Amino acid sequence: MKTLLRAALVGAAMTLGALAAHAETIVLDVVHAWPAHNKFHEAVADAFMKQHPDIQIKFRSSPPTYDEAHQALLRGAITNQLPDIYFSGYHLLPEVVAALSKRGQVAELDGFMAKEGADWASKNYEPAMLKLGQVDGRQYGLAFNASTPVIFFNGDLVKQAGGDPENFPTSWAEVIALGAKIKQLGDGVDGMAYDVHAWPDDWLWRALILQQGKPVMNQDGLTVAFGGESGLEALKLARRFVTDGGMQLRDFEQSRQQFAAGKIGILFSSTNGARAFSDLVGDKFPLKSAVYPVADKDKGTVPTGGNAGMILTKDEAKQQAAWEYIKFAAGPEGQTIAVLGSGYMPTNKLALAPDLLGDFYKKNPNWETSLKQVFRAGPWGGYPGNNGVKIWRMQRDIIGTVMRGDETPEAALAKMVQDTDSLVTN
Numbered sequence: 072m073k074t075l076l077r078a079a080l081v082g083a084a085m086t087l088g089a090l091a092a093h094a095e096t097i098v099l100d101v102v103h104a105w106p107a108h109n110k111f112h113e114a115v116a117d118a119f120m121k122q123h124p125d126i127q128i129k130f131r132s133s134p135p136t137y138d139e140a141h142q143a144l145l146r147g148a149i150t151n152q153l154p155d156i157y158f159s160g161y162h163l164l165p166e167v168v169a170a171l172s173k174r175g176q177v178a179e180l181d182g183f184m185a186k187e188g189a190d191w192a193s194k195n196y197e198p199a200m201l202k203l204g205q206v207d208g209r210q211y212g213l214a215f216n217a218s219t220p221v222i223f224f225n226g227d228l229v230k231q232a233g234g235d236p237e238n239f240p241t242s243w244a245e246v247i248a249l250g251a252k253i254k255q256l257g258d259g260v261d262g263m264a265y266d267v268h269a270w271p272d273d274w275l276w277r278a279l280i281l282q283q284g285k286p287v288m289n290q291d292g293l294t295v296a297f298g299g300e301s302g303l304e305a306l307k308l309a310r311r312f313v314t315d316g317g318m319q320l321r322d323f324e325q326s327r328q329q330f331a332a333g334k335i336g337i338l339f340s341s342t343n344g345a346r347a348f349s350d351l352v353g354d355k356f357p358l359k360s361a362v363y364p365v366a367d368k369d370k371g372t373v374p375t376g377g378n379a380g381m382i383l384t385k386d387e388a389k390q391q392a393a394w395e396y397i398k399f400a401a402g403p404e405g406q407t408i409a410v411l412g413s414g415y416m417p418t419n420k421l422a423l424a425p426d427l428l429g430d431f432y433k434k435n436p437n438w439e440t441s442l443k444q445v446f447r448a449g450p451w452g453g454y455p456g457n458n459g460v461k462i463w464r465m466q467r468d469i470i471g472t473v474m475r476g477d478e479t480p481e482a483a484l485a486k487m488v489q490d491t492d493s494l495v496t497n
Contacts, residue, residue, distance in 0.1 A: 099392055102144070111408065138463070144157060161377060180394070254317025261318060263338070285297065345438045407427045
């Protein structure tokens, strides 16, 4: 009898212990890049936690760029100090999967998605958005932020230079010519800024290739495809921004501040500038936006920047909680919060309902510009291997020599191609 009573008591204790463990709050450690993104990430997390009081979202300090976040993550993988959830830049997501999958440190999302129902994915996402988080056909991330390069411009300066703010030019030649006219206004005003020489990743560089309807990589996947006319045209265009478009070489953050102060007429940036520039500019001048110029109207594309939420924890309970969070963040409610707090494009098509973002876009044309070129949105892409960050820093330095006039586009391109191919294959 005592044995049976002891067994019953032990069984009851185990059941109560399991229930208590289940009732405990699950704490998820989350990392995303860009400190400026803290505000809208925290807003999404707050909304999620109100609906899921048993899950707590805790953010680590935000690295300043995607590239620096990536390098910190790879170091953390070696020491088993990975976050539970990581928001990876699209261009580096394949490197994350390659480095972490061999150690079982990244979760595939296909199984989680299947449990949501057969039509869940198609109801929420366009195929192009799902592909942003895929590697070799498997889903490793859900697209959270999405952006394409757009133009922001000072309506007053454009008008003073003889342009029409309501009919902004769509060709490179016209944009550069308008930049020159704005520069001629004097008073320390620059015509334009295309800060590819100082950009923290290769997004703006790839845009110069893709808008020509040309690929960045050859079909072998190991060598670049811009060693000929497309790369030469891109470098010549970058130099013309300075020589013909009234551009002053400076850091991209300095350009943002100068633009907000009314000292730059035309600025190429991410769609998320819609939120930031609206706040910075205020009523100092009419803030306007326009689509990115594309040389090849039939085949030209623009790279989709942004990031996808990934699950890195191995703990099953945490994995399920992490799935609930990234599903919410990439869902219609999370996207509405993130878009209004940032200016990014929504990654979830249900977020475009009239009561969410649909009516907002109709009333805010600067925010809607990104949607006007969504049909051109293509993958950002990356490079095979683990040298993506190193490759861009090398490329950026070479592009800078061309823009400063220290190197010819021809000589610079030859070095850029040789060094890139060498780093890709190593």
